[in-house]
Amino acid sequence: MRVIGPVDSHRGFGPQDHSCWVHGDPRDYRPRLTEFFSEGLERGLRVAYLGSGNAEELREHLECFVDVGPPLTHEAIRIISFDEIYGAGEPVDPAEVIKKYAAATQEALTEGYRGLRISADVTDLVLAPEQQDAFARCEFLLERYSSRHPLSAMCEYRLELGDAVTQFACMHAAVPAGLTPFQVFACDDGAVGFLGEFDVACQSAFERALQRIQPAPDDSDLIFDMSAVRFMDHRALLALDSYAQKCQVPVFVRSMPPIVSRVARVLGLEHLGGARPGDL
């Protein structure tokens, strides 16, 4: 069972959890990373640390940074440079990044691990505004991939990003309480879940998030699951309707809460909550 929703602890994440954290001081990241990796090793997962620089520098940095037991255990931690996964300099190619994570996950399984666990402070990859859109799309694809494969990730961002961090945080199934008013997460069955409260306070963030949600190439439709939505106002519903009209595959909404259905009905958007033909 994946962890979905606001969390108050970084402990106990499973092999498919995708979480986002923010720190102002690297010393705040250190205990999280240490426990995340330790728990991963105990679960039989391959653990990988990503960062800028070459592998040697990164390993030295990591050994100073975390304490996951004896040196032998340290050897079990794989070091991956950002360049290897994300390329160098340019905005990332989300599909390519996911292919590389998928390959790394498969490799871990082939070598007898029960999955792959990764963590990185990715702030440097999104400092430039022109890099942010592609990276947020990447986070969404990572969210979908981890919901169906044994890849768990703890994504760290630094406070210096300010409000910009919301666009990345909202694409994770698990986030610290208060970091984002809403979340987009992947359901076990391929649907895309919405969680939280959607109103004017996060309208532009929600519209931006919608633009970054794309059906997979083999998806014949796209299902949005609203069972975790506490409130959605008319602006957000209209944005969702606009998205549905432009999407290249049919869009369906399931488990719409009564209060959201009420707004949809008044707006004449009842079709958003229509059943899929196969569900009839």
Place this chain on the structure above:
Amino acid sequence: MRTGAARGQVGHFHEAGFYGSDIEFRALIVPFAEEGIAAGEPVIIGYDDRKNSLVHSWLSDPSAVTFLADKSLYATPARTITAYRRLFEFYVARGAGQIRITGELPHPGNGGRFEGWDRYEAAVNTVWEDFPVWGLCLYDTATAPAAVLDVAERTHPRIVSPLGKRRASGRYQDVSVFEGLPFAPDPLEETTPAIELAGCSGTEARHALTQIGRGRVPDATLDDLLIGLTAAVSNALLHGRPPATVRIWATPDRIVINVHDRGHGPADPLAGLVPASGSTAHLGLGLWLMHQLDIDVALKHADDGFTVRLRASPTVFLAMPWPRHREADGGGGPLACHTRAA
């Protein structure tokens, strides 16, 4: 093609008539309906059960007329405008050259409340301009309060007498200059609110309302209040002058909410009654949305700012006013025409 007194007219031909007895009521309504029946025009009649029965007995072919007996037709002004608009679209799509409607608005004389209907009567001179509608609003001078009759004279460009004489209303005020009735405060608003939140977010306001409202009103009503509150707070934050202040009063079975900001509020006299023109940016849609709900909504412009008041109580019956149609319509109605395909 239009017939009768509205021949050659464009848009809504809005007329008021005043009667003091059933005889005068008959003298006003029968020619209106019979002329429409003879011309093959849709004729829609919406009074209480007693008056509908009377009209039914007076007409030569009552089956040619649509009687709207649903009390919720006049639930709220904005919803009545929406419901009639759908009805008009339905009939125009079927080729109607003119649609005749006649009915009686709620007021204290017939057991209703007139709050908000003054704006409705002024607004319908404009909002139905796209349709060939002849609206005949009949007022019972024996029961309607003087203030209601005064509004009727100022909101109808034309007046017809029981003798059939027609004249322009010398007191008519266009919607842009119409002076509505004074805002009537709720007695609860004179007391200290149970909750007062200054500068709050929509989430905080919803949380406060949920905490205090649960169990006092039905869940569906509380949902409507939450939707209205959200729209009002959003508008205050986007368009008002800070601070946006939410005040909530609660009794065991009533909730009254004020959302106040220091701005001037919407200048559009039609605000809330119809979706604002050019609403692609969703401007004005929140006000319209809250007016479509099963709650009482009032707007107050004052020197200290603009207030949206939302009220819910078990004594206010506000079911959806969708009119039913004759079997001859094949079971479909304006709503069926309006519903968008998935």
